[in-house]
Amino acid sequence: MRAWVFGDNVDTDVLAxxxxxxxxxxxxxxxxxxxxxxxxxxxxxPGDIVVAGRNFGAGSSREQAPAALRHLGVAALxxxxxxxxxxxxxxxxxxxxxxxxxxxxxxxxxSLTVNAEAGEIxxxxxxxxxxxEPIPAHLMQxxxxxxxxxxxxxxxxxxxx
Amino acid sequence: xxxxxxxxxxxxAAGRSSVAPGEIVTCKVDLAMMHDSSGPRRVKPMLERLGAxxxxxxxxxxxxxxxxxxxxxxxxxxxxxxxxxxxEAGIDSFYDAQGIxxxxxxxxxHLRPGMFVVGGDSHSPTGGAFAAYMFGxxxxxxxxxxxxxxxxxKVPHTIAMEFAGxxxxxxxxxDVMLFLIGRFxxxxxxxxxxxxxxxxxxxxxxxxxxxxxxxxxxxxxxxGLIASDSVTREFLKTEIEIWESDADxxxxxxxxxxxxxxxxxxxxxxxxxxxxxxxxxRDVKPNLAYIGACxxxxxxxxxxxxxxxKGRKSKIRxxxxxxxxxxxxxxxxxxxxxxxxxxxxxxxxxxxGMCAGYGEHLLPExxxxxxxxxxxxKGRMGAASAxxxxxxxxxxxxxxxxxxxxxPREMLA
Ligand code: SF4
Numbered sequence: 001m002r003a004w005v006f007g008d009n010v011d012t013d014v015l016a017x018x019x020x021x022x023x024x025x026x027x028x029x030x031x032x033x034x035x036x037x038x039x040x041x042x043x044x045x046p047g048d049i050v051v052a053g054r055n056f057g058a059g060s061s062r063e064q065a066p067a068a069l070r071h072l073g074v075a076a077l078x079x080x081x082x083x084x085x086x087x088x089x090x091x092x093x094x095x096x097x098x099x100x101x102x103x104x105x106x107x108x109x110x111s112l113t114v115n116a117e118a119g120e121i122x123x124x125x126x127x128x129x130x131x132x133e134p135i136p137a138h139l140m141q142x143x144x145x146x147x148x149x150x151x152x153x154x155x156x157x158x159x160x161x
Numbered sequence: 162x163x164x165x166x167x168x169x170x171x172x173x174a175a176g177r178s179s180v181a182p183g184e185i186v187t188c189k190v191d192l193a194m195m196h197d198s199s200g201p202r203r204v205k206p207m208l209e210r211l212g213a214x215x216x217x218x219x220x221x222x223x224x225x226x227x228x229x230x231x232x233x234x235x236x237x238x239x240x241x242x243x244x245x246x247x248x249e250a251g252i253d254s255f256y257d258a259q260g261i262x263x264x265x266x267x268x269x270x271h272l273r274p275g276m277f278v279v280g281g282d283s284h285s286p287t288g289g290a291f292a293a294y295m296f297g298x299x300x301x302x303x304x305x306x307x308x309x310x311x312x313x314x315k316v317p318h319t320i321a322m323e324f325a326g327x328x329x330x331x332x333x334x335x336d337v338m339l340f341l342i343g344r345f346x347x348x349x350x351x352x353x354x355x356x357x358x359x360x361x362x363x364x365x366x367x368x369x370x371x372x373x374x375x376x377x378x379x380x381x382x383x384x385g386l387i388a389s390d391s392v393t394r395e396f397l398k399t400e401i402e403i404w405e406s407d408a409d410x411x412x413x414x415x416x417x418x419x420x421x422x423x424x425x426x427x428x429x430x431x432x433x434x435x436x437x438x439x440x441x442x443r444d445v446k447p448n449l450a451y452i453g454a455c456x457x458x459x460x461x462x463x464x465x466x467x468x469x470x471k472g473r474k475s476k477i478r479x480x481x482x483x484x485x486x487x488x489x490x491x492x493x494x495x496x497x498x499x500x501x502x503x504x505x506x507x508x509x510x511x512x513x514g515m516c517a518g519y520g521e522h523l524l525p526e527x528x529x530x531x532x533x534x535x536x537x538x539k540g541r542m543g544a545a546s547a548x549x550x551x552x553x554x555x556x557x558x559x560x561x562x563x564x565x566x567x568x569p570r571e572m573l574a
Contacts, residue, residue: 009347009348009432009434011536011538012283013518013536013538013539013540013541014538014539014540017518017540017541018517018518018519018540018541018542019518019519019523019543021198021517021519022228022235022236022239022519023235035539035540035545036539054348055346055347055348055381058347058348058381059283059378059536059538060282060283061199061281061282061283061285061297061298061299062198062199062283062299063199063203063299063300063301081348083347083348083352083381084352084381084383085283085296085297085298085299085352085383087352088298088299088302089299089301089302092299092301092302092305093299093301147301148301148302148304148305149207149210149211149301149304152211152213152304152305152308153210153211156211156212156213
């Protein structure tokens, strides 16, 4: 719903700082993005949307980066582009990541609704509709299942029964 | 149809004669590598939840490197899980405290040209130096591979980075990569295949080639590739297949550079893309020098540092963490290590150490470090206020001696 807006090249060390990586996700999440916005982890609300510029999620393969965002209740990510490895991880964890060339038009605090399959973002604050690249239906199925693990679990159960 | 090296490697793994960029294909995985941080501790509970087993334990390699030396209950536990899980899962290729995964994997003969490999670490493109299609995946995606032996992939386009001529004395693969990342940005690779070519690349040793492919991660490529040749064969000490792009294979972009013109490079805080030529940083006075990491403390890297440090002393704290135990032993035998120690180096374990920002040694508040590692993101190596400059082993060593950022060529003369 509510947009949190960040810049270009937000990296995985900022999303999931190394010194907390040995701890459970609840602890890592408390430090998510703190190096650039110390208030974020405490103030973000379930359903909020993280918006960024180019190459969101640059850096490590650590899945705790998208996992921390998901743990905090972030419902979707919108960015001009994502780092490829981070993008795969986010989708695999059931966190929709939308590539939107017009992401920069979104302001902090704008109220958004996202339709990932149609590739559409409604900005309720400004009344604008922004186009984004749709997430293919088979990937959205996995996202809705709750990510690759839950998806595989479903598959294992169907094949064994 | 003419194909790039990347297309040929993906086609082989997909069981096809050819593939086109942009196509989505499913590939059979020849090898999966994991380390202690993203590996067993993450995949074990997920495998249990699925009630699934590893598809082929003979195709899995596990290496501990991130939480070593273990210094508290949590890190000890993470290492213990790795040790126990490899036994349970029947994985024989387990390298415990032998060095950093990307170095240990080829050192122990697990990589061959033509292979299709996934690694549970973002610097997995290192394997591309061996003309293997190797890329990083997260733990959940690794789980998918462990259960099915397969992974989907969008066939990448290829961006060719061609370097004619020969790198100058005191200029290394690290300078090439910092230059490219500075020039094209952290997303310059567009998650495509980046292929390094040209006479200057052919001249490079395998470990220098590994540095190029390793930092393709910072360039934002999915893989970094170099065709196999006689250098590959000599390193692997076995017959190999030659895998290379067809000369006329279509490229997304073809960038040409003259290697001889490249000066040593330094990346300023807090991004590897903040790169400029070394002389621009003359006024920066680091108080710590770090020679470590997969991208900066292999035998070749230690040799570069020793060429500068021979007969000299470091003015600042100098930490050296050789990238693998074998490389450390080789450095010891040939005298390279002694040169570093005589210069005042403190020796750290053969692990990720400060580079990962996981361990006991972290950069304190207000530290100014010059480091051979791959990333200087804010707070990665410790305090968010720490300033980290990235440079080659030559430049880090020269800066340690001078007590300010220094062009190593001044000391090689
Ligand atoms: S040394 Fe650094 S870059 Fe290399 S694998 Fe370890 S943490 Fe990653």
